[in-house]
Amino acid sequence: MSRTRTALVIGGGIAGPVAATALLKAGIDARVYEAYPGSSYNIGSGLALAPNGIAALDIIEAGDAVRDIALPISKMGLSIGGKNMYMPGLSGLPPLQLVDRGELHQTLHDHAVAAGVPFEYNKRLVDVVEGESGITARFTDGSTATADVLIGADGIRSTVRGLIDPDAPGPEYLGMLGFGAIIDYDGVEPESMTFAFGKKAYYLFGSTGEGKVMWGANLPHKEYLSLTAARAIPKAHWLGILRETYADDTPGGEFARRTTEEQLEVSGALHIMPSVPHWFRGRMALIGDAVHAPSNSSGQGASMAIESAIQVARCLRDLPTPEAAFAAYEQLRRPRVEGVAARVAKTNHSKTLGPVGRKMMQLMAPLFIKLMNPEKSMGPEQRYRIDWDAPVQKELAVAA
Secondary structure, eight states, X not given: OOOOOEEXXXXXSSHHHHHHHHHHHTTOEEEEEOSSSSTTTTOOOEEEEOXXXXXXXXXXXXXHHHHHTOEEXXXXXXXXXXXXXXXXXXTTOOOEEEEEHHHHHHHHHHHHHHHTOOEEOSOOEEEXXXXXXXXXXXXXXXXXXXXXXXXXXOOTTOHHHHHHOTTOOOOEEEEEEEEEEEEEOOOSOTTEEEEEXXXXXXXXXXXXXXXXEEEEEEEXXXXXXXXXXXXXXXXXXXXXXXXXXXXXXXXXXHHHHHOOTTTOEEEEEEEEOOOOSOSEETTEEEOGGXXXXXXXXXXXXXXXXXXXXXXXXXXXXXXXXXHHHHHHHHHHHHHXXXXXXXXXXXXXXXXXXXXXXXXXXXXXXXXXXXXXXXXXHTHHHHSOOOOTTSOHHHHHHXXX
C-alpha cells in the first residue's frame, strides 16, 4: 500500500494541472504552485495533441473539455520547394487536435480546480528541505509548503531539475526562433496541417476555419535569444526578417506579407531537452518539459507531458514509497520519451539545411513519401494507451 498522501506540484502549465488532477484521482491530495501570476500568463501559439495525449486526458475526464476548444487535423501534408504531397495516415485513430496553448492551459487549470485541486500563484521555488517524513518547498516570497512528495512540472528551465541534480544538463538551443500568427487567408484545405520546407526556412500552416489560417515559422537564428529578449525587439523588425526569409515561398511568402504586428506571436528560442541522467531523487521527481522536451517537430511534446503526469500519479498510487514509485515511473517512461526524441532528431536537422541540402531534399521527397511507413514510425506513439485501472506492478512485469 502507498504511504504517499500529499504532493506539491511545481508548475501550472500543462503537466502540472494534469498531474495534480490525476494524483487526486489516485487518492493523493495535491496542490499546484505556479511562479507566474495566472494560469495562462504570457502564453501564446498553437500546439497539436496526438490521439494518445487526448486518451490520457480522458482518464481524468478532461478530454472532452479540450476537444471543445480544439480543431481536428485529419490530413497531414508535406511541402518542399512549393510542391505539396499528402502523407499517409494511421487507420482507425481519431485526428490530431490543434489547440491554442493559452486556452489549453486555462482549460486544464479550470478542470483541475473543478476536481478540487488548489492553485497558488506568484510562487517561485528557490529551495527544498527533505526529511524522513516529508519535503518542504521554500519560495521567493518567504513562504513554505510541506508534503510527502514534490513533482517538478516547471518547464524546460526547471528549478526542480537543478535541485535533484546540480549537474543536470539544461535545454539545447536548436538555432531557431519561433513565431506564429492567425491570419485571414482562403485556399487551405479544412482540417489539414502542412509542414513546409521553404527555400530558406521551415514553416507550417493549417486552416482554423472561417477563412483563417494558423501559420508558424521556425526562423534560423545563430544568436540565442531568450523569450524576454526576443519580445523586447520591435515586432516590425521580426516581420521584416520573416517577409524577406519567406518571400519566394508559396504560400509562406503570402502568409508573412499578410501578418500584422498585432497578429504576430513571438515564441522565442526553440529548444530540446537532452537525455537527463536523473529523473528523481528521494521525494522529488520531474515530469513534462522539465525532463523531456522533444521539440515542436515531434507533434508529441504536450502529449508526452500529459502521459508522464498520469503515470507518475499511478505509480505513487500503487507503490509503497516515493523512491519505489519514482523508479517505476522512470522505468515506464524513459524508453518511450527518448524514442520520440530519437525520431525527431533528423527532422530538426533538416530545418536548418543549407541550399545544397534543401535541393537534395526536394529531389528525394517523392521517394521519401512513397517509402514512408507511418505505422512503423508513428503507430507505437499514437496507439499507446495507459491502463489506469491496471496495477503498475503488472505493467512493470511486462516491461522487464
